[in-house]
Amino acid sequence: MSNETLTTQIQRFSVNDGPGFRTNVFLKGCSLNCLWCHNPETQSYAKELYWKKRLCVQCGACFDACPNEAINPPVSPEESNREGSSYYKIIKERCDNCMKCVDACIYGALEIVGTPMTIEQILDEVERDDLFYKNSGGGMTLSGGDPVAHVAFSDKLLTAAKKRGIHICLDTTGFCPWEHLELLVNKSDIILLDLKHIDSTVHKKLTGVPNELILQNLSRLVDKGSEIWLRILVIPGYTDSSEYHRKVAAFLSTLSRPMDRIDLIPFHNWCEDKYNWLGRAWPMGELQAIDPADIDYLKDLYESSARKVTIGGSGFEDEN
Numbered sequence: 001m002s003n004e005t006l007t008t009q010i011q012r013f014s015v016n017d018g019p020g021f022r023t024n025v026f027l028k029g030c031s032l033n034c035l036w037c038h039n040p041e042t043q044s045y046a047k048e049l050y051w052k053k054r055l056c057v058q059c060g061a062c063f064d065a066c067p068n069e070a071i072n073p074p075v076s077p078e079e080s081n082r083e084g085s086s087y088y089k090i091i092k093e094r095c096d097n098c099m100k101c102v103d104a105c106i107y108g109a110l111e112i113v114g115t116p117m118t119i120e121q122i123l124d125e126v127e128r129d130d131l132f133y134k135n136s137g138g139g140m141t142l143s144g145g146d147p148v149a150h151v152a153f154s155d156k157l158l159t160a161a162k163k164r165g166i167h168i169c170l171d172t173t174g175f176c177p178w179e180h181l182e183l184l185v186n187k188s189d190i191i192l193l194d195l196k197h198i199d200s201t202v203h204k205k206l207t208g209v210p211n212e213l214i215l216q217n218l219s220r221l222v223d224k225g226s227e228i229w230l231r232i233l234v235i236p237g238y239t240d241s242s243e244y245h246r247k248v249a250a251f252l253s254t255l256s257r258p259m260d261r262i263d264l265i266p267f268h269n270w271c272e273d274k275y276n277w278l279g280r281a282w283p284m285g286e287l288q289a290i291d292p293a294d295i296d297y298l299k300d301l302y303e304s305s306a307r308k309v310t311i312g313g314s315g316f317e318d319e320n
Contacts, residue, residue, distance in 0.1 A: 003119055004116050004117065005150055005153045006045070006046075010122070010125050013132070017143065017313075020138030020139070020167075022138045022140065023139075023140050024171075025122055025126065026042055028044065028046075029044065029146070038270070039274070040282075041113045047099070048112075048113040048278060049090055049102070049113065050274075050277035052109050054081065055107050055108050055109040056080065056109035059074065065101055066100060070091045070095040071089060075087055122157060123160055126166060133166070139189070140161055142170055147184060151176070174194075175213055178220055181220075181221075185224070188226075192231060194231045200212055222256050229260060231265050236290060242297075249301050249302055249304075261307060262302050262305060267287060270289075272285055
């Protein structure tokens with residue numbers, strides 16, 4: 001059993017993924033492939049490369065360093081940065097992730113996505129903000145990707161975190177065998193679970209998998225008595241109608257008790273640069289971000305489904 005896995009980021013002072021100030025640990029790898037994913041760098045289980053064209057001076061050092069002819073010859077910076085340009089530095093089908101191009105780049109235009117970290121390294125980083133956790137009621141949020149996709153590592157990490165007295169939020173898709181989810185839930189204080197789409201056929205179209213297992217696991221979490229913060233996505237053209245949210249609320253009413261909290265998460269397009277850096281097209285890049293104020297009316301539909309309903313979600317209680 002490995003004591004090390006790939007992380008994409010350890011984000012300090014997060015306030016939207018559990019109570020108080022939190023440190024988010026993003027593991028690399030997910031069983032879903034959501035079309036709107038705002039962290040596309042966490043989907044693959046392997047190391048990847050970012051190419052940040054704004055930083056690239058097209059010096060050719062990476063081209064010379066690559067042993068696999070997986071780098072496109074340099075062009076002028078003006079050409080590569082031209083709006084609509086199809087130029088991308090990496091020829092992916094030839095790249096074996098040896099990362100020699102990264103070593104050769106002195107401008108930071110090429111960057112490894114996926115850093116191997118041990119449990120001790122992760123928790124030592126998390127504990128840097130221990131004082132802020134104690135003052136705000138915060139802690140660590142284990143996210144991704146999806147922690148249940150790394151169940152053995154996540155189990156060891158959460159066990160070690162508990163021994164250090166760290167408050168834990170588990171951020172998961174819920175798409176896994178119940179035995180895996182329950183193992184991690186038993187060592188977590190709060191479960192953050194996304195409801196991607198209530199219709200299984202549409203869910204599969206949008207994420208690559210059906211939703212029956214996710215809904216079944218949600219029901220089991222409710223029956224178990226876990227503290228659940230359910231995040232309901234609001235995406236233009238898919239989940240932004242009152243009719244859709246009435247269906248979600250109707251499903252939630254069939255569960256044995258209300259959610260502890262529901263966060264309505266409005267779609268945004270702040271992640272578009274990440275897709276460009278990965279050399280990937282974003283299927284939802286043409287959609288406009290949703291103004292949180294425009295969906296405030298949806299809160300009323302969920303009043304009976306949760307003890308608290310927010311737009312966007314903040315780890316700090318509203319003054320009113």
